[in-house]
Amino acid sequence: MPATRPGDWLDPDSGLGLGLEDVQPGTFNMTIPTDRYTSREYAQREREAIWMRVWQIVGRAEDLPKPGDWKKCDIQDQSFVIVRGKDDKLRGFVNACRHRGNALCINETGNARRGFLCQYHLWSYDLEGNLRGVLREDLAGQIDKSENSLYEVPVDTFAGFIFLNPNPQAGPLREYLGEEVYRLLEPYHIDQFTTVMDVKEAIDCNWKVVMDAFEEGYHINGIHPQLLAVLNINPKTARYQFFERHSVAVAPFEVQGAGAQKQVDGIMALPETFPGTAAVIPRFQELVAPYQGKDGEVEFPDGVTARGLLQEATRDVLTGMGLDVSELTDNQMSDNQGWVLFPNYFMTVRAGECHVITAAPHPDGDPNRCIWHVASYMYLPSEHRDAFRADPIVVEEPGSYKYFEALQQDYVQMPRQQRGLRNDRLDHMSLVKEEVVIAHFHSVIDRYMADAAKS
Template identity: 90%
Template sequence: MISTPRPGEWAELDSGTGLGLEDVAPGTFNMTIQTDRYTCREYAQREREAIWMRVWQVVGRAEDLPNTGDWKKHDIGDQSFIIVRGKDGVLRGFVNACRHRGNALCITETGNAKRGFLCQYHLWSYNLEGKLRGVLREELAGQIDKADNSLLEVPVDTFAGFIFLNPDPQAVPLREYLGEEVYRLLEPYNIDQFTTVMDVKEAIDCNWKVVMDAFEEGYHINGIHPQLLAVLNINPKTARYQFFENHSVAVAPFEVQGAGPQKQVEGILALPETFPGTVAVIPRFQELIAPYQAENGDVDFPDGVTARALLQEATRDVLTGMGLDVSGLTDNQMSDNQGWVLFPNYFMTVRAGECHVVMSAPHPDGDPHHCIWHVASYMYLPEEFRDAVRAEPIVVEEPGSYKYFEALHQDYVQMPRQQKGLRNDRLDHMSLVKEEVVIAHFHSVIDRYMNKAQVNL
């Protein structure tokens, strides 16, 4: 019987289709990045038109709007939109403006409008499909064509449980924008069934691309996250990549520090101190190593058995035992975080049972030295546990008041420091090393959108 390859097999070191660093030929991407794209207000304004008003971007989770009439407001720079769940269960998006005199319909972040939207200025009303339903003193209003004064609709769709919105009414479908391969590779994780366990937004003093760059490479781990070096074995030569038209994915095998079975096991048992998501797996891992453990606690494995493989087996056993479907994932996906970049501003690390997302967007004030960063974590849990752990969104008003976990805090401190350096006039470009090839690809997509907009002027 011939087995069907799993989507995750692309990342296998010996037989996968992913690229290694040595496979990315010199000149494939521009490794010299001009710094004015981080500091120039005029460049930021052109980005607004070329990218932010033209591409699909994540605006929330479908689970945030479970009921008829549930809505949320989403701002992109100075543009404001509403996403609402209709009576038919469909999510729709509209420009957040009454068609009468432009008054904003929704001021708060979320709410419920089961009976539709009512403009508080002159009491024009709209149903959940955006149709103009009522006009104050309609008999005296004159020639008001209700059909021609519906709310202005914008494309909205969902993938992996995330709500995507595109400000461009002529946008290609989301599936076409993301690409069939992105759908195929991500669907086995069942991210649409994950539950939000952290959701934090905060203004930060750096350009939105500084945030994206920071999470698109592991080259900074030695300098910014030295504590991880005591846990992880960082080997760029084993990393694998896939580059799509707009997006990319990279993965490096998860290896704990230490030579020999004993040190490997000790490293895995210490993982919960740095990676809390492993807490539930450790008891099963200890059961699996017990047959190879002497009375004094020393561990020795026969050929073909490794601590990594037992950690993967334990992860699959625990998730399957909770009734969760991980059958479409490879053993390596039990342990290895894949780093996904969905253009323009979505970075996600995902492995079986959990994912962590970083997003960034230009600050509404238009200053390229500021942005809004959004960090969130999601877990795959049985339905009966989801409500108990679901986190409410947090908007941090006072800089430094929210306590991120250690590695994330280190990035939080570092990114404004980079922006300060980028302000220097004589620093006109950055020079990337090969390990930063994902950053180079990301900026090649920016260049393509910016150049296309320039040609269309």
């Protein structure tokens, strides 16, 4: 039966999603060498094979609303600047003056409505990167302005995110992500989401430790026991799709076999871990009320579940706010789909909100450190976006910023794993089948590393 909406891929009858039983042994390598987390030599090869060749998310289009708005973005030791032109187009340039290489932009953001001016020798460039002015041009000698424009790098957008590729010969972003990724994500309208949390800090683990941590639910019992009240981690109900570079996985938000009251209690506790659900809880309580007895206990008749009422409440609230969720299924009202966009982007997304983790190698080159970036986004009416928009936070003192509960638990756990990975006798990790998304992710790494070794 063909899917009628992109979200229908979760229906086992659609023939699109996979269950664990559909992933045959040998599909992916389940043994991962540990030197890729600790070796400086491997990290250097990664730089050339992956980071200098692939599309990476470097911000949100809403960060640069006006002509001349720019932001600096660094990818390892390479620096770039992205600017919105007078034609409203976003462009990316190497952050270096063509005269003697001085960095044009030192701050993180700014506005260059009249263009960029190098503070060293006052060469100037317009928003399209063209060299416009040279100090004492009549005495400068053989300077061909047309040959000294800023070096441009590919920039594009999808779902409101700005992507940059350091490789000037990169293929189109749409080709890199794939048509299926576009089709499955576009109904969420993430391009209209507003940034409500934006935190970046250095953390003592390899960037792949961060990615691995968010690519499986196998650790929930050990690290996030509070989630067991609302998240069904029965691997038999999880669904997957694997693409050339990327993947998506879903575990339904429900507790199998739990009574009605336990289901309701679990959903009422959701805002402690998923703050975006707070707006839905009042409507959810209204829908639950008819099923409460005089003693306050909840009992549901056949066909009614707390999960179903949460889905109904979510659709009611978002639609009542004038937001378009018409192309999303009921499952997408409640269930966080976990997306991995290679190389370093993990997102959980459900109707009305998404949470994003990215991780990048530390600029100092130490494979035992990385920069992680945590951000949350909400689908809000346009008149409320400015009130909820969060400013970026850069954490300078480790441990000084407190994340919401589940994220804080991961924050504490990841450096602990890195310490273990540094032991010389531990030469590999052994994955279980529930960690198949990690295995797929590392298969993409292996492919990029092998291709680079051939070239």
